[in-house]
Amino acid sequence: MVGWAIAVHGGAGVDPNLPPQRQEEAKQLLTHCLNIGIFALRSNGSAVDVVELVVRELETNPLFNSGRGSALTAKGTVEMEASIMDGTKRRCGAVSGVTTVKNPVSLARLVMEKSPHSYLGFSGAEEFARDQGVDIEDNEYFITPDNVGMLKLAKEANTILFDYRIPTAENEKSPLPMNGLPLSAYSPETVGCVVVDSEGRCAAATSTGGLMNKMSGRIGDSPIIGAGTYACEVCGVSCTGEGEAIIRGTLAREVAAVMEYKGFGLQEAVDFVIKHRLDKGFAGLIAVSSKGEVAYGFNCNGMFRGVATEDGLKEVGIWK
Structure with missing residues (x-):
């Protein structure tokens, strides 16, 4: 028997000017999900x-970028994606391009358990969702006024909005977004959860x-x-940040x-992975081991995260 451990994240890369109220809302949600x-x-x-349980809760709350509250495409719609992996037998399921599925993480689990495949996308994923009877919502359910405003600003600047900022070399107190879009509004990010249970099983x-x-x-x-x-026999990992860099570095597997x-x-x-496998990309990750350990790391301003272990550790934070 090992002690259980859990970690949850709500995205890496945080605007240093994020209002205190928003910071507190994020911490409260992370604490709530940790407690669940x-x-x-x-x-x-x-x-x-x-x-699955924890990520479903995050998908239902519009504060972060998953499920309700998802970032918008250039067309003003949502195209959500999710994955889940059971480390005991390295079983996995994933979906991309879903537009009406209330909880994409649960659809990903159904792909893992109820289909002969590991990954379904777009219309095929939507058809599978209806065959499985999952909760469906109109696309408008996922769209929030905050994200409509964010999309307008991104379009005006003719750019893709990354959710993180880094200080310029000239002025460490003057944050500059990676793509040159000066925004003071809060842009949410990916969510994830990793767990090792008392049997040493990671997911x-x-x-x-x-x-x-x-x-x-676009698939991130x-x-x-x-x-x-x-997730495998030794650990479970969930990443967040600049997706293209994470893909190139196969960050979680590393x-x-x-x-x-x-x-x-x-x-x-x-x-090691954060330092040596991201090239010039910015990202963060949370991880647990089959020994009951928990860890996290990021190379940007901050990462919304919470961790807890059976021996009493409990921490919720944003900044380094």
Whole structure:
């Protein structure tokens, strides 16, 4: 028997000027989701059940970029994506381009458990969702006034809106977004959860609406097994940030790989991957190990995250 551990994230890369009220709202939601996961783990919930449960809660709340509150495409619609992985047998399921599914993470689990495939997208994923009887909503359900405003600003600047900012070299107090779009509004990000249960079983799940003003059909790292999500016998990992960089670095799988082949500990593996596998990209990740450890890392201003372990650790934070 090992002690359980859980981590949850609401996106890496945070505007340094994020209003205190927004910061508090984010912390309250992360604490709420942690408590849901803790209760389920204390009730002997399995790792894969708990990651689905927690990510469903995040998808239902419009604060972060998944489910309701997802970022909008250039067409003003949502194209959501999610994945889930059960590390005990390395089973996985993923979906992309879903527009009406209330909880994409649950559809991803159904792909894993009720289909012969690992990944379904767009119209095929929507057809499968209806065959499985999942909760469906009109596209308008997912669209929030905040994101409509964000899309307008992104279109005016003729750019894709990344959710993170980094300080310029000239003035560390003057943040500049990676794509040159000076916005003071808060843009939300991907959500994810990783869990190791008391049996040492690891699981991970990630869900997102993607980038604001993205091209229709764009697929990020979140539904890609080994990039945004990975779980195996030794760990579970969920990533967030610049999806294209995460895909190139196969970030989630790299954490497991250096643990398996280099013998790194969990936090050592996370630090190594963040430092050496992102090139010039910006991202963060959360991870658990089969030994009951929890870790996180990021190379940008901040990451919305919360962690808890059976031995009493409980932490919710945003900044470094």
